[in-house]
Amino acid sequence: MSISTFSNALILMVSLTLSQQAIAADEQALKTEALSIVKQFGGALKPQLVHAMKQGGPVHAIDVCATQAPKIAQKLSTKTGWEVKRVSLKTRNANAATPDDWEKEVLKSFDQQQADGKKVGKMMTYSLKGNTFRFMKAQGVQPICLTCHGSNIKPNVRKALNKHFPNDLATGYNLGQVRGAISLTKFLNQ
């Protein structure tokens, strides 16, 4: 190998390593940003849900949830430039929450991890392909969720749910299962 071929190879190696480091740093920054958006989503929705349950009971809270959840997702999308949605393998709001192929695979793997004993609160995953960064964080079933997503749904709650969502699949859950996930997409500038 001549000196110049050698030094060219060396330059190539060094620059590859540097660009890999740059990608790793970008991924870390994107993950951090994604997590902060997940927090903002939960931080906006959960207090409204809890408040509505206290004020007017679950039937009132269903109205709030049905109108506020999509609004909050929309507002966050506009504010952050990320696509923000909630997805599930058993949808209530099929218009908004039907997962695409990648999301389906991730949701299935979350279910598997939960069956294997992993805590839902720790489950997240991401993918960076081309200029598309995607991130999903699992949403676990907590006690408050059972009122509207559990097995023993009261008749008046059932009636209110049917009014908005006649094709509701999102019931029958147990505590600690995966209800769905927050799914985020960011298109990166190249």
Ligand code: HEC
């Ligand atoms: C007062 C009833 C109520 C309670 C309590 C409730 N939800 Fe829901 N949930 C709804 C309604 C109504 C929708 C559909 C609204 C929408 O378009 O996002 C929904 C939709 C969802 C979705 C979007 C996917 C889909 O199936 O449409 C997820 C994820 C979800 N809920 C998780 C939870 C979790 C986790 C909890 C507990 C922290 C919870 N919910 C508590 C009523 C409720």
